[in-house]
Amino acid sequence: MADAVLIVALALAVVMATAVVLTRDPARQAIxxxxxxxxxxxxxxxxxxxxxxxxxxxxxxxxVPLVVILAIHAIRRQHGERR
Known part of the structure; x- marks a missing residue:
């Protein structure tokens, strides 16, 4: 039983890691x-x-996601001020 739980947890980690990599929008990637x-x-x-x-x-x-979201917000705000 313990081996099955471990395999499921590892598979879920692999799926989530792949989802992080395949997400293109930085804000969604932080989520x-x-x-x-x-x-x-x-x-x-x-x-x-x-x-x-x-x-x-x-x-x-x-x-980490909070820092990423704050950095994205700061970059977008700074980029908007330049225009």
């Missing part, structure tokens, strides 16, 4: 990246690493 962070957090829980899972969920799900 998919957040979902990928949750998926990795689940994978780490399955692998019995709760401390790493908590760190991944905090950083990979919240902080």
């Amino acid at each position: 998919v990246l957040s979902a990928y962070g949750v998926t990795l957090g689940i994978l780490f829980l399955v692998l019995q690493a709760p401390d790493v899972a908590l760190s991944q969920i905090a950083v990979g799900t919240v902080v």
Whole structure:
């Protein structure tokens, strides 16, 4: 049973990683990246690493996508001011 859960978690991580790469719009990519962070957090829980899972969920799900969205917003605002 544990092997099946691990295989499903790994397959989900592969699917989400592929989705991040194939998403073209940077804003949407940040949202998919957040979902990928949750998926990795689940994978780490399955692998019995709760401390790493908590760190991944905090950083990979919240902080990194937030920084990406803020950078996109700043670039778009700056680009709009130049015109």
